[in-house]
Amino acid sequence: MDVTATTYPFTRHRPFEMPHEFAWLRANAPVTQVKLAGGEPAWLITRYDDVRAALSDPRFARTPPQAPAAPMDTGFPVDRSSPVFSFGSSISEPPGHTRWRRIVNKAFTQRQADTMRPLIRQHTDAVLDDMAARGGHADLMDDFAYRLPLRIICELLGIPDQDRPEFTALASGLTRRDPQTSFAAFGTTMQGIGRYAATLIGRKRRDLGDDLLSTLITLHDDDDSRLSNEELVSTVILLLMAGYESTAVQFGNAFFALFQNPDQLARLRAEPDLVDTAVEEILRWAQMGTGFAVAKFAATDITIGGVTIPTGATVFVSIASADRDSAQFGADAELFDVARRTAVRHLAFSSGPHYCLGAALARAELREGLSGVLGRFPGLRLDGSMADVELASNLFTFYPRNLPVTW
Numbered sequence: 289m290d291v292t293a294t295t296y297p298f299t300r301h302r303p304f305e306m307p308h309e310f311a312w313l314r315a316n317a318p319v320t321q322v323k324l325a326g327g328e329p330a331w332l333i334t335r336y337d338d339v340r341a342a343l344s345d346p347r348f349a350r351t352p353p354q355a356p357a358a359p360m361d362t363g364f365p366v367d368r369s370s371p372v373f374s375f376g377s378s379i380s381e382p383p384g385h386t387r388w389r390r391i392v393n394k395a396f397t398q399r400q401a402d403t404m405r406p407l408i409r410q411h412t413d414a415v416l417d418d419m420a421a422r423g424g425h426a427d428l429m430d431d432f433a434y435r436l437p438l439r440i441i442c443e444l445l446g447i448p449d450q451d452r453p454e455f456t457a458l459a460s461g462l463t464r465r466d467p468q469t470s471f472a473a474f475g476t477t478m479q480g481i482g483r484y485a486a487t488l489i490g491r492k493r494r495d496l497g498d499d500l501l502s503t504l505i506t507l508h509d510d511d512d513s514r515l516s517n518e519e520l521v522s523t524v525i526l527l528l529m530a531g532y533e534s535t536a537v538q539f540g541n542a543f544f545a546l547f548q549n550p551d552q553l554a555r556l557r558a559e560p561d562l563v564d565t566a567v568e569e570i571l572r573w574a575q576m577g578t579g580f581a582v583a584k585f586a587a588t589d590i591t592i593g594g595v596t597i598p599t600g601a602t603v604f605v606s607i608a609s610a611d612r613d614s615a616q617f618g619a620d621a622e623l624f625d626v627a628r629r630t631a632v633r634h635l636a637f638s639s640g641p642h643y644c645l646g647a648a649l650a651r652a653e654l655r656e657g658l659s660g661v662l663g664r665f666p667g668l669r670l671d672g673s674m675a676d677v678e679l680a681s682n683l684f685t686f687y688p689r690n691l692p693v694t695w
Contacts, residue, residue, distance in 0.1 A: 296322040296332060296604065300686070303679060304545060304574050306622065310334055310609040319595040322604075330602040331586075336635070338593040339610035344640030345592070348584035348603060350380045379522055385641065388519055391507050392645060395500060401648035404440075408653055411439045412660040420664065425671060428661075428691035433539035434460070436657055440649075441531045445524065446492065446499025451484075458484060459532055478525065485524035489517060500527075530646050535653055537576040537687040542567075542658060544677065544688045545574040547670045549624045556626050557662055566626035567654045572611045572634035573624045576685045582607055582638070607635045665695040 291298075291309040298307035313320060318335035333342050342348055379388040415436050419426045426432070438459055447455050461477030489505065496502040504523060508514045515523065546553040556566050582605045586597045597603060611634045614621045618630065625631075637644035644650070661668065670677070671692040680689040 290316075292317060292320050292322060294322070295325055296330065303548065303686075304541075304624075306608065306612050310606065310612065311622075314609060314613060319593040319597070328602075330604060331597050332604045332606060333592065334606050334609040335593065336610040336613035336616045339605050339607060340635060340639050342584065342592055342603070342605045343582075343607075343635065343638050343642065345590065346382060346641070347587050347590050348605070349587045350584060350642070379519055382641075387509055387513075388515065388523075389641065389645075391509050391515060392504060392523060394507050395503050396645045396648070398648045400500075401652045404649060405652055405656065407443060408440060408656045409660070411443075412436060412656050415439070416660055416664045425692070425694050428543050428693050429536075429540050429688060430690070432657070432661065433536045433543075433691075436539070437532045437535040437653060440535075440653060441528060444500040444527065444531065445488070446497045446501050447488065451488075455484065459528060481525055481528060482521050485521045486517065489520050489524070527646065530644060531649065533685075534576065535650050537685050538571070538574075538650070538654065539657060540687045540691060541574040541576055542570045542654065543661075543691055543693075545570060545624055547691075548674060552624055552626045557666065559627075560659065560663070562626050563655050563659050565629060565631060567651060567658065568631035568634060569624065569626050569628045570654070570658075571636040572617070572628075572631045575608050575611065575636055576687055577608055607638070610635050665693075667695045668693055669695070 291312050294309055298309045300307060313332065313334045318338055319331065319333050321329055322332045324330055333339050379385050415432055418435075419431050422431065438456060441459075442452055442455065458477060458481045461480075488501070492499075492502050492505055496505065501520075501524065504515060504520060506514075546556065552566075556562055584603045584605055586599055586601045586603055588599050590597045611617070612621045616630065616633055617628065637647040637650075671694040677691060678689040680687055
């Protein structure tokens with residue numbers, strides 16, 4: 289069954305059930321050409337070892353060449369004059385990315401995440417108090433998944449209390465978006481966040497605090513060079529997308545996966561010490577990506593997995609497929625198992641020079657949040673059937689739009 293002519297991304301038939309094309313490709317054509325919806329050719333990498341190698345290979349660029357890369361029209365009305373919309377261009381590729389990463393790595397450490405644990409626990413308890421006050425019914429997305437990460441990111445960035453309503457309204461535009469029709473609004477939201485970030489950075493420069501943003505402003509490289517305003521704005525936007533949007537969506541996927549697999553939910557309740565491995569399994573199995581998020585471009589001819597990808601080609605590096613590779617995760621890799629010890633090998637946070645800066649913090653939030661919800665509401669269950677849950681999907685993310693629960 290040759291599936292290389294099938295349009296990519298492949299069709300999902302059930303939440304978190306990988307399209308069958310991936311298993312066939314891993315076994316028969318792990319590095320192959322596919323076609324996009326518009327008919328343009330692209331390349332797809334599906335096997336764990338090849339995906340990990342591609343993520344670490346600097347010859348795969350994050351920014352497209354002028355040609356002949358396949359166009360990926362997102363529908364964004366790009367304002368070419370705005371550095372806000374094209375944020376990240378100065379830090380996306382070496383040498384700018386290498387220098388930026390060297391500086392910001394000083395702020396993003398396991399120790400920093402560990403010191404945040406009590407604060408995360410405090411905010412988790414506050415959000416759960418509000419949920420409990422609702423009288424036995426809540427929406428885990430609106431009342432928990434979106435609220436907790438936003439509180440944490442506001443603390444990290446040192447956003448003043450009086451600014452939080454404005455910031456919350458801007459941030460909600462990142463997660464409450466529909467398919468292609470809303471991408472214009474998303475572009476406007478990104479520009480608004482960038483303008484707010486620039487204003488906040490200006491204030492912090494005049495009055496530094498003990499927050500992460502103030503730390504980023506003061507950090508410097510070995511030659512005493514510091515992050516520019518443009519780099520700091522890009523960093524704030526990246527933090528918001530990773531620390532708020534991604535974490536909120538992952539919370540939703542975590543609970544959806546547990547409700548979808550009641551035996552695993554029961555096991556986690558019975559063995560709460562499994563929360564660490566459960567979080568890794570959630571990151572491996574219940575990923576939020578649709579497949580478009582990890583697009584790269586061949587800066588030169590690159591041979592990977594014995595196949596040569598030509599210069600300029602658009603390349604999709606499928607982390608989701610890699611994380612179902614039975615060679616890494618066992619013959620039952622397609623199943624959800626909260627006790628899977630090998631799950632920690634997952635690539636949900638990428639690998640190599642673009643490994644997620646906030647991975648340690650995201651893990652801390654997921655562990656505290658998951659433990660907090662299940663501990664506070666031991667009888668938590670879906671209010672309705674799984675079929676009633678509306679699943680949202682835009683170009684990059686896949687997640688439940690709502691999760692009505694009772695306890």
